[in-house]
Amino acid sequence: MPNWNELYKEITNYPSALDAIRKKYLKKLYNYRRRNIIAYYSGFLNRPNEATAIHDSDKELFMSAIHGLDRSKGLDLILHTQGGNVAATESIVDYLLKMFNNDIIVFVPQIAMSAGTLVALASKEIVMGSQSNLGPIDPQFNGIPAKLIIQEFREAKNDLEENKNIEYWKIRLQQFPPTFLKICENAIKWSEQLARDWLKVNMFSTDKNADEKIESILKYLSEPDETYSHGRHIHKEKAMELGLKIMSLEKDQKLQDLLLTVHHAYMHTFQNSNAIKVVENHKGNATIIQKGRTK
Numbered sequence: 001m002p003n004w005n006e007l008y009k010e011i012t013n014y015p016s017a018l019d020a021i022r023k024k025y026l027k028k029l030y031n032y033r034r035r036n037i038i039a040y041y042s043g044f045l046n047r048p049n050e051a052t053a054i055h056d057s058d059k060e061l062f063m064s065a066i067h068g069l070d071r072s073k074g075l076d077l078i079l080h081t082q083g084g085n086v087a088a089t090e091s092i093v094d095y096l097l098k099m100f101n102n103d104i105i106v107f108v109p110q111i112a113m114s115a116g117t118l119v120a121l122a123s124k125e126i127v128m129g130s131q132s133n134l135g136p137i138d139p140q141f142n143g144i145p146a147k148l149i150i151q152e153f154r155e156a157k158n159d160l161e162e163n164k165n166i167e168y169w170k171i172r173l174q175q176f177p178p179t180f181l182k183i184c185e186n187a188i189k190w191s192e193q194l195a196r197d198w199l200k201v202n203m204f205s206t207d208k209n210a211d212e213k214i215e216s217i218l219k220y221l222s223e224p225d226e227t228y229s230h231g232r233h234i235h236k237e238k239a240m241e242l243g244l245k246i247m248s249l250e251k252d253q254k255l256q257d258l259l260l261t262v263h264h265a266y267m268h269t270f271q272n273s274n275a276i277k278v279v280e281n282h283k284g285n286a287t288i289i290q291k292g293r294t295k
Contacts, residue, residue, distance in 0.1 A: 001258060007021070007264050011268055018272060019286070021265045022262070022265045023284045023286075027284075028261075033255075036074060038280070039077075039078040039278065040079050040278075041078075041081075041279075042054075042081040043270035045111075045267075046267075047291075050276040053083060054081060054088050055085055055088050056087070056091065059091055061289075064287055066099055067285070068285070069281065069283070075096065075099075075100040077105070077106050077123070079106055079120060080109060080116075081111070081112055081113070083113045083117070083118075086118070089194075090194055104122065104124060105127060106120040106125075107127040108120060108132040109132065110263060111132075111233075112135070113134070114140075115137075117137050120134060121198050121203070123202060124245070125247055126239065126244060126246050127255075127259075128236040129236065129248070129249035129250060129260075130236060130249075132235070132236055134234040135230070135234060136234070137192075138223065139188055139190075141184065143230075145224040146188050147188060152172075153173070188222070192218055195214075203245050216242070217243055221234075221242070274291045275288050275289065275290050
């Protein structure tokens, strides 16, 4: 299979190259796997200031991509995203699980962070290479982990009970609106419950001691004291160590070549067009969100 530079030469010499090249290599991947393929790609690395995150409107894009597929073949979902809205993620995952009777394998050629990791946790298996990364799933408010906000409230409570640092906490806590502590608590429960339910119904549906395995995974993925940052990149080996069911991409060189060529084709699309998001199936049904319009 071609590498990055060879693929670029092919793109620059191909009519309607960006679309044609993606479709060509998605088809090759389908011919190898013989399972439905949907690629969900965000251009967040190339256009970080655009609306590239997971959103409710993405459900319509998935509906379009699923139309006409033989759903009995299951789904290989290629995922490249920084994450996004949890409510939208819940709705999309629930829809995909129903459409494919839980037969979903998620491929992470490079990055599936935050809510993207939640999507991956809903699969039967996650395919990762040495370059692939998942991320923590702890909720954030303006970049601050909800669990750390709760810890600060508890620290304030303890100090104030002893009449310590009253003026400091008065200034510190006035930035938070009423009921904010409860909002943080509910966000944490929501994220963890989604991950717990999806892991139990799919990836660990037949495992003994499934509950114990799941809680161990969640203890790391949802705990900022463990990951230190919401932007922490969780590599394949760490995902395996946590107990997630990971297929190593390097074990199948043909699959690795095909998947990475598909990935490069999407990266070229973002670099050489105004596209900010693409949802596309192996039959060539694609919706491309561009700055200001949909193609």
